[in-house]
Each structure stands twice: as structure tokens, then as C-alpha cells.
Amino acid sequence: MAWSDELKTRFQDRCLFSEPLAPYTTFRLGGRAESLVFPAGQEDWAWLLGFVRRRGLPLTVLGLGSNVIVSDSGLAGVTATTRGMNACAVSAGRVEAQAGAALDAVAARAVEAGLAGMEKLSGIPGTVGGALWINAGAFGQETYADLVSFTALDPEGRLVSRARGELRYGYRKVEDVAGLVFLSARWELRPGEPGRLREERGATLRARAEKQPLEYPSAGSVFKRPPGDFASRLIDSCGLKGLTVGRAQVSPKHAGFIVNLGGATARDVMTLVARVREAVLAKTGVRLELEQVPLGFSREAA
Numbered sequence: 001m002a003w004s005d006e007l008k009t010r011f012q013d014r015c016l017f018s019e020p021l022a023p024y025t026t027f028r029l030g031g032r033a034e035s036l037v038f039p040a041g042q043e044d045w046a047w048l049l050g051f052v053r054r055r056g057l058p059l060t061v062l063g064l065g066s067n068v069i070v071s072d073s074g075l076a077g078v079t080a081t082t083r084g085m086n087a088c089a090v091s092a093g094r095v096e097a098q099a100g101a102a103l104d105a106v107a108a109r110a111v112e113a114g115l116a117g118m119e120k121l122s123g124i125p126g127t128v129g130g131a132l133w134i135n136a137g138a139f140g141q142e143t144y145a146d147l148v149s150f151t152a153l154d155p156e157g158r159l160v161s162r163a164r165g166e167l168r169y170g171y172r173k174v175e176d177v178a179g180l181v182f183l184s185a186r187w188e189l190r191p192g193e194p195g196r197l198r199e200e201r202g203a204t205l206r207a208r209a210e211k212q213p214l215e216y217p218s219a220g221s222v223f224k225r226p227p228g229d230f231a232s233r234l235i236d237s238c239g240l241k242g243l244t245v246g247r248a249q250v251s252p253k254h255a256g257f258i259v260n261l262g263g264a265t266a267r268d269v270m271t272l273v274a275r276v277r278e279a280v281l282a283k284t285g286v287r288l289e290l291e292q293v294p295l296g297f298s299r300e301a302a
């Protein structure tokens with residue numbers, strides 16, 4: 001049986017072929033997924049990991065696609081999104097969420113339950129899985145700060161659980177998680193005053209809308225913060241705000257963002273990324289590190 005038939009047999013109407021990926025990313029660009037599936041839970045993922053291994057297919061995991069640049073030629077093999085797994089439960093100071101739950105929704109639930117520690121993660125437009133992958137954070141709060149543990153499948157489909165103490169993580173990085181598919185996370189939070197937490201969440205959302213070009217599609221900050229500085233400050237100091245390639249632009253509102261003006265290609269974005277890195281290196285000596293994840297670029301000269 002062809003691999004595509006086997007995949008379709010397993011996932012039925014949760015399996016699409018030649019599906020455009022732009023609607024599945026916040027950048028709203030990129031090519032098609034050769035196949036796109038929506039696993040509903042651990043069993044589906046375990047089957048899928050066995051399937052891609054047996055068939056020798058590449059597998060790409062997507063959350064809400066808010067930190068990725070998908071190449072114009074798309075993604076070969078199987079793309080799987082966690083969108084179908086978004087349960088979240090709060091009780092006795094504990095928050096437990098599936099990997100596909102929106103981080104902002106989890107932060108909102110914690111705030112409503114009067115639990116402090118996630119309110120400043122409000123407005124990050126990704127999933128719990130995407131946040132675990134990079135230790136997403138904002139305004140001094142981070143995904144791993146109050147995490148108790150996560151569960152995941154390893155590439156062989158075995159269920160693993162890692163407590164925070166076993167993990168090495170830092171600013172936008174987590175070690176030894178390559179190849180894992182995150183399934184769920186659990187946090188233990190401190191009691192807080194609900195009114196104050198609600199205010200913090202509101203202030204965080206307002207600060208984002210004020211500073212960030214949310215009126216355009218993007219994937220957030222393009223580069224990680226270099227030690228002791230800000231990528232946006234360096235880019236601005238090089239006079240690069242407004243620099244445009246095709247329909248991709250260094251945001252005039254926030255130099256750390258590249259925005260899609262409408263109809264941008266992944267090639268536009270990657271060319272702009274390269275120009276910004278070159279200019280910043282030449283003028284300041286700082287080598288900016290990409291925060292966003294380029295996907296599917298091995299098949300084309302990006």
C-alpha cells in the first residue's frame with residue numbers, strides 16, 4: 001500500500017494532502033504540506049512516529065505556527081499539528097494542559113483561578129508544545145520557571161516524563177528535547193490576588209498591542225536577544241527599520257519583527273533576514289541568532 005493510503009486509512013478525514021500551510025502559520029506564507037494530519041492524542045502520535053520511521057518519511061510537528069518560516073516549496077512527508085489536543089485543567093494550584101492548548105488560554109485560566117506566574121505570558125500566540133520547545137517567555141516570566149514536568153513521546157514512540165529539575169534550559173533554549181513530541185505540561189503556581197492578576201494580564205496585552213505590529217502577519221521576534229542587548233535596538237541603530245524585500249519588511253514599529261505586507265514569500269523573508277544579519281554584523285560585530293524556525297529549506301536555496 002502506498003504510504004499516503006496507509007496514512008489516510010488511519011486518520012480518515014483528519015488527513016489532508018497537498019494542503020496549503022500559510023493558514024496554519026501566523027506569517028501567512030509558505031508552500032504546501034505533502035500531507036497534513038491532526039493526531040488526537042498519545043495513541044495517534046505513537047502510531048505516527050512508528051509509521052514515519054517504518055516508511056522513512058520526514059515528520060514536521062506544528063503547533064500554532066507562530067514561530068516558523070515555512071519554505072515556498074512546502075514540507076515533504078508528514079506534517080502533524082497538535083491543534084486537536086487542547087484540553088486544560090486547573091485545580092489546587094496546579095495547571096495541566098495538553099500540548100496543543102493555546103498558551104494564552106492557559107495563562108487566562110491561571111489568572112481566573114487566582115494563580116500567579118503565567119499572567120505575563122498572556123498574548124504569546126503559540127501552543128504549550130511550542131512554548132516547551134523554546135522556553136517561550138515575556139516580561140520576565142518563562143514557560144519553565146514554574147513548570148513541574150512535561151510528558152512527551154520519544155522518536156521510538158515511548159512515553160517519557162521529565163521533571164523541571166532534570167532539564168537544562170535558559171533564555172529561549174532547552175537542551176536535549178530534539179526529537180521529542182510534547183504531549184502535556186504541568187505547572188505549580190502561587191496563589192495571587194485575582195483582581196491584580198487580571199490587571200497584569202490586561203496591561204501585558206495592551207503593551208504588546210502598543211509595541212508590536214500586530215496589524216500584520218509575522219512570527220514575532222525574528223532573532224534571539226544577544227547577550228546584554230536587544231536585537232531590535234541593534235537593527236534600529238543600523239537604520240534598518242522599513243527595509244523591504246518583495247513584500248516582507250522590517251517593521252517600522254518594532255525593528256525586531258519582520259512583517260508580511262501581504263503576499264510575501266518565504267524567500268522574501270529569508271533574503272531580508274540575511275540582509276539584516278549582514279548589516280548588523282558589519283556595523284556592530286554582533287552575530288544575530290535566528291529565533292524563528294525555518295522549515296523545509298533543504299529543498300531550495302533559501
Ligand SMILES: Cc1cc2nc3c(=O)[nH]c(=O)nc-3n(C[C@H](O)[C@H](O)[C@H](O)COP(=O)(O)OP(=O)(O)OC[C@H]3O[C@@H](n4cnc5c(N)ncnc54)[C@H](O)[C@@H]3O)c2cc1C
Nearest residue numbers: 063064065066067126127129130131136137138182219220
Ligand atoms: C505576534 C507574535 C508575538 C510573539 N511574542 C512572543 C513572546 O513574547 N515570547 C516568546 O517566547 N515568543 C513569542 N512569539 C513566538 C511564538 O509565539 C512562540 O515561540 C511560541 O512558543 C511558538 O508556539 P507554536 O505553537 O506556534 O509553535 P510552532 O511555531 O508551531 O513551532 C515552533 C517549534 O516548536 C516545535 N513544536 C511545536 N509544538 C511541538 C510539540 N508538541 N512537540 C514538539 N515540538 C513542537 C515545532 O516543531 C517548531 O520547531 C511571538 C510570535 C508572534 C507571531
